[in-house]
Amino acid sequence: MAKFENAHDIKVIVATDCGSTTTKAILIEFVNGEYRLMSRGEAPTTVEAPFEDVTMGVLNAVGELEELSGRKLLDEDGKFISPANGKNGTDVYISTSSAGGGLQMMVAGVVRSMTAESAERAALGAGAIVMDVIASNDKRLPHQQIERIRQLRPDMLLLSGGIDGGTTTHVVELAELISAADPRPRLGSSYQLPIIYAGNKDAAKLVSDVLADKVDLRTVDNLRPVLELENLAPAREEIHELFMEHVMAQAPGYKKLMSWADAPIMPTPGAVGLIIQTIADQYGIEAVGVDIGGATTDVFSVFRPDGTNGEFNRTVSANLGMSYSISNVFAEATLPMVMRWVPFEMDERDLRNRVKNKMIRPTTIPQSMEELIFEQAIAKEALRLAFVQHKSFATVLKGVQQQRTIADAFEQSSSGATIVNMMTLDMLIGSGGVLSHAPRRQQSALMMMDAFMPEGITRLAVDSIFMMPQLGVLTEVQPKAATEVFEKDCLIHLGTCIAPAGQAKKAGPVMKYTIEMPDGPVSGTLDYLELKLFKLGVQDNGLPIKVKATFEPERGFDIGGGKGNAVTREIYGGVVGIVLDGRGRPFDLSSLDEKERVSYLRKWMTEMDIYPKEAMA
Amino acid sequence: MGHAYTPGLKVTEQQLVEKRRILPLKGDVIVKVGDQVKPDDVVARTVLPGNVVPINIANKLGIPPEDIDMVMLKKPGDPIKKGEEIALSKTLFIFKNYCHATIDGTIESISSITGQVLQRGEPSPVEVKAYLQGEVTEVIPNEGVVVKCTGSFVQGIFGIGGETNGPLHVATQDNTVILNEKLITEDMAGKIIVGGSRVTANGLKKAIKAGVRGIVVGGFDDQDLRDFLGYDIGVAITGSEDTTTTLVVTEGFGEINMAHKTFELLKHHEGEMACINGATQIRAGVIRPEVVVPKIDADKTEDAGSGEIVGLTIGSAIRVIRHPYFGRLGAVTDLPSPLHVLESESKARVLEVEFDGGERATVPRANVEMIED
Numbered sequence: 001m002a003k004f005e006n007a008h009d010i011k012v013i014v015a016t017d018c019g020s021t022t023t024k025a026i027l028i029e030f031v032n033g034e035y036r037l038m039s040r041g042e043a044p045t046t047v048e049a050p051f052e053d054v055t056m057g058v059l060n061a062v063g064e065l066e067e068l069s070g071r072k073l074l075d076e077d078g079k080f081i082s083p084a085n086g087k088n089g090t091d092v093y094i095s096t097s098s099a100g101g102g103l104q105m106m107v108a109g110v111v112r113s114m115t116a117e118s119a120e121r122a123a124l125g126a127g128a129i130v131m132d133v134i135a136s137n138d139k140r141l142p143h144q145q146i147e148r149i150r151q152l153r154p155d156m157l158l159l160s161g162g163i164d165g166g167t168t169t170h171v172v173e174l175a176e177l178i179s180a181a182d183p184r185p186r187l188g189s190s191y192q193l194p195i196i197y198a199g200n201k202d203a204a205k206l207v208s209d210v211l212a213d214k215v216d217l218r219t220v221d222n223l224r225p226v227l228e229l230e231n232l233a234p235a236r237e238e239i240h241e242l243f244m245e246h247v248m249a250q251a252p253g254y255k256k257l258m259s260w261a262d263a264p265i266m267p268t269p270g271a272v273g274l275i276i277q278t279i280a281d282q283y284g285i286e287a288v289g290v291d292i293g294g295a296t297t298d299v300f301s302v303f304r305p306d307g308t309n310g311e312f313n314r315t316v317s318a319n320l321g322m323s324y325s326i327s328n329v330f331a332e333a334t335l336p337m338v339m340r341w342v343p344f345e346m347d348e349r350d351l352r353n354r355v356k357n358k359m360i361r362p363t364t365i366p367q368s369m370e371e372l373i374f375e376q377a378i379a380k381e382a383l384r385l386a387f388v389q390h391k392s393f394a395t396v397l398k399g400v401q402q403q404r405t406i407a408d409a410f411e412q413s414s415s416g417a418t419i420v421n422m423m424t425l426d427m428l429i430g431s432g433g434v435l436s437h438a439p440r441r442q443q444s445a446l447m448m449m450d451a452f453m454p455e456g457i458t459r460l461a462v463d464s465i466f467m468m469p470q471l472g473v474l475t476e477v478q479p480k481a482a483t484e485v486f487e488k489d490c491l492i493h494l495g496t497c498i499a500p501a502g503q504a505k506k507a508g509p510v511m512k513y514t515i516e517m518p519d520g521p522v523s524g525t526l527d528y529l530e531l532k533l534f535k536l537g538v539q540d541n542g543l544p545i546k547v548k549a550t551f552e553p554e555r556g557f558d559i560g561g562g563k564g565n566a567v568t569r570e571i572y573g574g575v576v577g578i579v580l581d582g583r584g585r586p587f588d589l590s591s592l593d594e595k596e597r598v599s600y601l602r603k604w605m606t607e608m609d610i611y612p613k614e615a616m617a
Numbered sequence: 618m619g620h621a622y623t624p625g626l627k628v629t630e631q632q633l634v635e636k637r638r639i640l641p642l643k644g645d646v647i648v649k650v651g652d653q654v655k656p657d658d659v660v661a662r663t664v665l666p667g668n669v670v671p672i673n674i675a676n677k678l679g680i681p682p683e684d685i686d687m688v689m690l691k692k693p694g695d696p697i698k699k700g701e702e703i704a705l706s707k708t709l710f711i712f713k714n715y716c717h718a719t720i721d722g723t724i725e726s727i728s729s730i731t732g733q734v735l736q737r738g739e740p741s742p743v744e745v746k747a748y749l750q751g752e753v754t755e756v757i758p759n760e761g762v763v764v765k766c767t768g769s770f771v772q773g774i775f776g777i778g779g780e781t782n783g784p785l786h787v788a789t790q791d792n793t794v795i796l797n798e799k800l801i802t803e804d805m806a807g808k809i810i811v812g813g814s815r816v817t818a819n820g821l822k823k824a825i826k827a828g829v830r831g832i833v834v835g836g837f838d839d840q841d842l843r844d845f846l847g848y849d850i851g852v853a854i855t856g857s858e859d860t861t862t863t864l865v866v867t868e869g870f871g872e873i874n875m876a877h878k879t880f881e882l883l884k885h886h887e888g889e890m891a892c893i894n895g896a897t898q899i900r901a902g903v904i905r906p907e908v909v910v911p912k913i914d915a916d917k918t919e920d921a922g923s924g925e926i927v928g929l930t931i932g933s934a935i936r937v938i939r940h941p942y943f944g945r946l947g948a949v950t951d952l953p954s955p956l957h958v959l960e961s962e963s964k965a966r967v968l969e970v971e972f973d974g975g976e977r978a979t980v981p982r983a984n985v986e987m988i989e990d
Contacts, residue, residue, distance in 0.1 A: 142671040169682075173671075173731045180669045180725060180735050206730050295852075319851055324899060328851030352839040353871035354940060359853050360775050360869065360899055364939040364984045365965060371940055372961035439962035612962075 007478045010091045012084035014065065014073060015470035016058050017268055018045055018097040018257075023054075025061035026470050027069050027090075028485055035481035037489035039068040040465060046253070047099040053253035054099060055260075080260060092477055095261050096469040098268035099251065103127055103243050104186060106154040108134040108178065110161035110170040114397075115199065118224045119160040121393075122198070122232040124314045126239040127270025128155075129296075134177075136161075136170050142177055149181035155247045157183065157193065157215075158235060159207070162200030164225045171199045175210040182214060185246070192216040194242045198223040198235040218242070230397060243267060263476045269298055269314065271472030275486060276300045276429070277312050278475045282483055285426035286310075288452070289468070290383060292432035294323035294362055297386035301394055305419040313394035313419075317386040322379060322434050323362030330355045333381035340589055341377035341450060343601040343616050344370075369615035372439070376447055379434045383451035391420045422455040422585075423501060423560055429491065431463035442533075442608045445494045445576045455501040455585050456560035457551075459572050460494040493544040495536065495574030499581035502557035503588065504528040510582045511559065512552040515571070518545065531604045532580040536573030544572040579608070625936075625987040626772040626867070626905065628879050634768055634909050635754070638745045639761035641665070646756050654747035654764060656782040656892050661745045661761045667738025670720050675732020677716050678706040682732030688716075689734070691724045697736060704734075748780050749892050750911040768911040769886060771867065771879055773833070776895030776906025777846070777855050778863030782809070783830040785883060785891045785910065789813040792880035795872070796834055798823040805829050809891045809908075811883045815872040816864070818844055824862050831863040831893045833883060833908055835875035842870075856896025856904075863895040865906040868936075873944040876936070876988065886910045929987060935970060939984040946988070947972035957981075 011030040016023055023045045027038045041064025046057035059078055066073050072088045075081050081089030105128040109116025112135035123130050131152050134145050159178065161171030178195070185193040194216045197207050204219050211217050220234040244264050248254040258265055266274075272291065280287040280302035289300040297320045302310040319328040330338060335348060351374070358364060366372040395418050430436070430448050438444045444462050448454075467490040474482040500511045507528055514523040515534060526532060538544050552566040553559045561567040571578060583604075589597055602616050644663020648654060674689070675682040688704045697703060697718040704716035718736060725735035747753075751766025786808040788800050796812030798819040806828035812820075816834040818841035824832055843849050846858065867875050883891075891910045898904040929935070933949045951969035957979065958964055965981040972978065 143668045146669045169731050172728070173733055176726070176728055176731060176733055176735065177669075177671070180671075180737075209730075210728075325852050327849070327853075331849040331851050349838065349840055350871070352843075353869075354943075356775075356839045356842075356850075356870040357938070357943065360897075361938045361986070362899065365963060365981050366959075366961045367939060367981055367984060368941050368960050369962075372963070437963070439964075 007480070010478045010481070012071075012090045012092075013474065013478065013481060014062060014080070014090040014093045015474055016061060016093075016095045017271075017466075017469040018047070018054055018057065018095060018099045019268065020099055020102075021045055023057035023061045024466070024470070025058070025065050026467055027065045027071065027073075028474075028481055030481070034488075035478075035484040037467070037485050038071075039065055040467075041065040041068060045099050047251060053256075054097070054251065055253045055256050058095070058257065092262045093260055094263045094470070094473045094477060095257060096266045096268045096271040096473050097248065097251075097254075102129055102269070103239075103247055103267045104129045104131055104155050105158060105239070106131050106134065106149065106152055106183075107158045108160070108174050109199075110136045110174065112138050114227070115160045115162065115224050117393075118230050118232065118397075119158050119198070119235070121230070121313065122223055122235040123158055123239065124316065125232060125270070125273060125312060126236040126243075127267030127273065127314075128239065129316055129318065134174070136174060146177055146181045149178060149183050153184055153186040154193075155186050156239070156242050157195045158239070159195055159197050160199040160223050160235075162203060162222075163227055164201045164222050166200055166202075168200055168203035168206055171203045172206045172210065175207045179210050179214055191246060191250075194218065194246055196220060196235060196238050196242070198238075201225075216246075228397065240264065240266065240270070263473060266473045266476075268469045269316070271469040272298070273300050273312060273314050273472070274475055275468050275472035275482060277302055277310065278472075278479060279483060279486060280310050283426075286421075286424055287427045287429065288387075288420075288425060289429040290386065290431070290435075290448075291466075291468075292379065292383060292386070292430075292434055293321050294433075295319075295321040295325050297321060297382060297432075299386050299390040301390065301420060303394065303419045303421060303424070305396060305421075311394075311419060313390065315386070315390040315393050317389050320382045320386050322375070322382065322432075323358060325359075326378060326382075327355050327359040329378055329382040329385065332385055333378075338374075338377050338381050340597065341380050341601070342373055343598050343605065346370075346374065369611060373611060373615065376434065376438070376443060380447050380451045383447065387452055391418045394418055394420050422453065422458075423558070424456070425454060425458055427459045427461065428452055428454060429461045429463060431466055431468060435462050436464060436466065440610065441492065441494055441575045442610050445497070445579065446604075446608055446610055449497050449499075449579070449581060453499075453585060453587050454497050455499055456558070457567070457569065457571060458497050458499070460497055460574070460576070461491040462494060463490055464492045465490075488542045493538055493542075493572065493574035495544070495576040495578055496571045497579045497581055498549075498551060498559065498571070499583070499585060500526075500551075500553045500557035500559050501585040502553070502563070503584045503586070504556070508554075510554050510557050510584070511580070513549065513580060515549040515578065516547050518547065526580045526582040528582055528584060529600055530580075530582040531607045532582075533576070533608050534578040534580075536577045538574060544574045546570045546572055549578075576608075626774060627770055628772070628876065628882060629770050630882060631767060631912070632770050633765060634749065634751075634770055634911075635763060635765045636748055637757075637761065637763055638748060639757070640745055641743060643759040644743070646758065646760070646762055648753050648756070648762060650753055650756055652753045653751070654753060655750050656746065656748055656890075658747045659744045660747050660753065660764070663743050664740035665743050667722050667740050668720075669725060670736045670738065671733050672716070672719055672736060673731070673733050674704045674716050678704060678714050680706055680732070683729050685727060685729050685732050685734075689727055693724050693726055695724050697722060697724060746780075748782075748894070749909060750890065750913065766909070766911040768909050769882055771833070771882065771908040773865040773867045773895075773897075773906035773908070774869055775837075775853065775855075776863065776865045776897050777842075777858045778831075778860045778895040779856050780892070780894045780896075781830045781863050782890060782892045783807050785809050785811060785887050785889055787811045787884050787887050792835065792875040792877055796820045796832070801827055801829070803827050809833065809893055811880070812875070813880070814874045817841065821845060821862070821864070825860070829862050831865065831891075831895075833865045833867065833893065835866070835868045836871050836873040837864065837866050838872075839870050853897050853899040856894070856898075858895075863893055865893055865895055865908055868944065869938070871944075876946075878988070883908070929968065929982065929985075934988040935968075935985040936988055937970070937980055937984060938986050942972070942978060942980060945972050950977065
């Protein structure tokens, strides 16, 4: 493959994502001064028998790209033509992978809420599925911990514990437990299990004495060198290194795939995190991304608790999803929470059977409108629960001593408080079948609003074809191409939600608004429990139309400038438009009786044209 | 998109059934190729290393970890008995502090860094049984065997409980009858009973009390499943439930007639020994529950179940697996290629079906399952 010293010389890019079932390929070209998505292709992934060679699926997906684009990408031997020359070849080929179950890790640390949690953050951020977190104080007896390590067969283990210069005993004790368990890697028995040690540097030699003979031990800088600081990058880099070296190398065909690629192959969720971080940093915004699948839901976020530096977090809710895990969503959320989003009555026994039948036959789709409404109600709860988990994980560092003033004492904030702030959140991006393929885009917008309950002014978007993984790895090679394609081709801009935070005891106005629409200003008053939609679309290039707007919340309501303070700023349109959400925050329907609840649901759905009128009768 | 339908669950009168019977750890295989085995015969066994139980001697005796070797009465590898003295510290020549073993086993390791001693418990034996009645066709040295038989084979959709076996007994008059407690009698102990459209919660309870080994039935109510297990199943990974009666559901949740063909096949083999397993895993590497009726004298080369898989065609027999036509059976009358807009406004590939009884409908291909011949 061609190597480019200057990223600007890269004009043609092919990127693939090898998922568990489908390999997706995209072709990006530099045309008329900008990078744009030219075509996309997909083919079944070929990691499992009878093929057992991932590159076959890649070649099939790239073959589809060739047919659709007319660009010849492969030579007679099935190798990429590089560099690009006219209508032939590509300058760069890159890939991500989650085939074969992705990257499965176990992490261990001394204190559950401190070093173990930092280790978990490092593993999740690198794109791993964390199978279990072992900590000296996790309330399990040592023999139970050993039993657990023995049962699980992770791809690798991350061990941390202690600040530099602190006590060494606890982390060495953990190393002894791991040694006694004699853990085996998931794939292949021909190599030793990789263990990354990222704990107290003074214990590195002692840990090595205990473990070096039994496992493939790598030592990196402490991920919590002092209590006040997390240093996750060295551990994450080592995870990626080992992912390539061990996990990928064991999967059939990956050695060949790695030799084709111009950048290291990245775990799919790690790449999604990277594009969200890149976009958030480029515009200095706070962003949340969510990917809801059949079995799991991933949430990514970048928040800036100190106002400048972006802090990235990723969580995987392993048993919240829309098919394999749908029954678990139902069990965790409970029936009344799901049914609060459904504007008609359904029989509980029948519903329970329907949910279980979806679980055992996960590929079925809603045929009737009633089924769609019910499925979207479950999706709202799955997203809500995944976000609750994310909020409790994305926190300021725990265990850090804080200096308090008198004012802080009244706020009752503590170490370990969440950094997720819905009022300062700028952008919410959804992806996954139920959001990306909803029959009406308004449905995606309302699902995200009902699940995440954004406050203040928040842009909403969905990933049209789940291109985020490929664009994530592209940021490592040509960041400009990644961000341009992300905004213009990957995202479907839905619009902006404007939701004053606060609650009212009775009906009445919550906010006055003036929006400078292209065909003249629109002004009015938003009432409590009211939703209003204003159409404001997108430009020809796919980017949203921007307009100026002023919002004047009532006393007790906040739109971002403090309670009762007006805010004037530019807001973005989209395929749905501008949604004014007067339902209050925190959102609480419990004061309404059953008849009122159904009546309001119907009003909101009608205003946003969510479902056909007859479906809500 | 051509395969956007669920292949049907297998229901065949005769096919080769092959099972790998593998130990969780390396051990001894105690049968050889060509041996005839019965379901409860042990084919391989091993011992699992015992649990590790740490004990911090330095803390218990109040000594620095580096002095641990001076107080230990045992060394790594030594056998120990619960309550036995394993460390002794003497202070002022008269006070003796002992530390006692907390389990039976051996000393695994002694650490002078942490002062921790790891005790390894007694190993526990593990046996793998043949599960099927058939022949051992392959031995994987130190790991296990492959057992093969020819027999009738029924794949279920969901199950609970593990492997068991017993003679088949049809408990309902036909495939539409609900299997309730009245239909379950004491003489069904040790048997695999076959029901119709649904087993009730009380029916299942009575079957367990009567010592029934397994139930094969069309449907089961989710509410009853939750009441029975005491918890809600979140993801479909089952097989290790603590139940003496294995349940194999052939059609789905709710009240749904067992497919006529399945019922007739099981009825045809009434009295014969069946091997069943409720283990289900609906994830990548899908595992479905099953019923195997081994045929002792069958021609082992015949495999009626290995026919080429043909996709949906006009005339294919199907079952709808989602509302609003859930559970209805019919035949495909048309397979239009263009995407069709459903009532839910989703676009999908569909098929036209004529249900038993003559009614016609349009259904997404993703929502049907083929009934294989």
